[in-house]
Amino acid sequence: MLDINLLRNNLKELQFNLKRRGFNLDQKKFEKLDTERKKYQIESESLQEKSNTLAREIAQEKNQDHKDQKLQEAKKISAEIKKLKSNLDSSIKRLNDFLLEIPNLLADDVPEGNTEENNLVLYEKGNIPKFNFEIKDHQELGELFNGINFEESVTIAKSRFVVFRREIAKLHRALIQYMLDTHVNEGYEEIYVPYLVNVDSLKGTGQLPKFEEDLFKISNEEMYLIPTAEVPVSNIYRNKILNSDELPIRYVAHTPCFRSEAGSYGKDTKGIIRQHQFDKVELVKFVHPEDSDDELENLTADAERILINLNLPYRKVILCSGDTGFASSKTYDLEVWFPSQKTYREISSCSNFGDFQSRRMKIRIKQSKNNILCHTLNGSGLAVGRTLAAILENYQTEKGSIIVPDVLIDYMDGTKELNLSR
RNA sequence: GGAGAGGUGGCUGAGUGGUUGAAAGCGCUCCCCUGCUAAGGGAGUAUGUGGUAAUCCUGCAUCGAGGGUUCGAAUCCCUCCCUCUCCGCCA
Secondary structure (H helix, E strand, O other), rough: OOOHHHHHHOOOHHHHHHHHOOOOOOOOHHHHHHHHHHHHHHHHHHHHHHHHHHHHHHHHOOOOOHHHHHHHHHHHHHHHOOOOOOOHHHHHHHHHHHOOOOOOOOOOOOOOOHHHHHHHEEEEEEEOOOOOOOOOOHHHHHHHOOOOHHHHHHOOOOOOOOOOOOHHHHHHHHHHHHHHHHHHOOOOOOOOOOEEEEEHHHHHHHOOOHHHHHHHHHHOOOOEOOOHHHHHHHHHOOOOEEEHOOOOEEEEEEEEEOOOOOOOOOOOOOOOOOOOOOEEEEEEEEOOOHHHHHHHHHHHHHHHHHHOOOOEEEEEEOOOOOOOOOOOOOEEEEEEEOOOOOOOEEEEEEEEEEOHHHHHOEEEOOOOOEEEEEEEEEEEEEHHHHHHHHHEEEEEEEEOEEEHHHHHHHOOOOOEEEEOOO
16 A cells, blocks of 8 residues: 555655556546545534533533533434444445555566566576477476376366375475575574465455455354465564664465465466466565665575576566556565576566555554554565476476475485386 | 453552552663762653644543443443463364
């Protein structure tokens, strides 16, 4: 959510910024809503003041006639306040709903553009492997091992779920362990969180009210499956005031993520690139406003380190104005090379949300006078399923085995190469 | 799931209808005193949102959340959430 005072005082600038995303801020509507709110608020609060004064007088009034007279008046005022209050409440709600649908302001260095075509590639790193044999995609490789199974998952659940077995399941687990350990060594605190969250948490990070169709909702409760660990981890400090000296706070969490993938019917139907359920190791930071730019660079570098250590070819991209997420002011994507697709695919998304989420979550930093809102950031470090798929494809050999990346050998109990098990 | 007890400011803890946004203590901040430390004295110390350009001034709201009764609610009533104790069940 944006600072309402920006809308009141810097509207032109703000409209210009939002326009870069293709979002049109309806000035007339805002002004109407805010004026209406102001009118009702002033009316009802001044009447409330009168009523409070009168109530105090009644308590002290000794003369019974005067008392009765005042009681009559107080009754009338009280009834009137009730009406005004309900007007005020509904006008505040209308204003608030309006504000909740406005995306975050973009950082100045976000490049212009409407679609992901306009995202700016900053650099490519790592060596794209050259194969002198017919390569397989990760699904074929996984099936070769009977380590990736899509029939069983359909029986159990439905399409866009997967079953991993044996070496593949173990490699998946090894990746999670490796990522968690690496980030803990970088200074992140490991944290385990609920996979179901309430509505307030989803509003806090910005998934609700606008993006409900992307979520899985539990039918017997007002709870949702998390689409990312960002939601439970960021909301840890909802409605809290943090002390300056405890910042920055850095968390790393491994969770499954659940996404309905509504509207992506034809997309990525092959393999495990786009699933309803996937695992992710997520980095989340709470920082001082003046540090958030630097912290985004560090966060991205921490996510990148996993790719570098796994020796996977990747590139770093800054998302253009039209592709930057609703709550983000600036996002870097890390994209890993998929030999079968001869293309880079997103494997991490690192964002600075500024105070957009913390205003919704009411996460403040204690100051001597007015408390300030903290800044939040998060990024995948990394998406586990896609990392697994990338390893299978980039580390395949002609005979169909998979070389285990050096840093994972210990996590695979010394196994250096995955061979066909039959 | 059943029975009971309870949720008050950074913490402890008073307060059962009327200047209570809330006693007292602790903690914290500033000032004074002091050669240093300790001790002592004084002042201050919740959050949000309006009126405002404003950190001055001032209104309103907030005692788990939301409703209700009342001229007036931390105090009474209802619903929900949470915590604790006991029983049951369970990984």
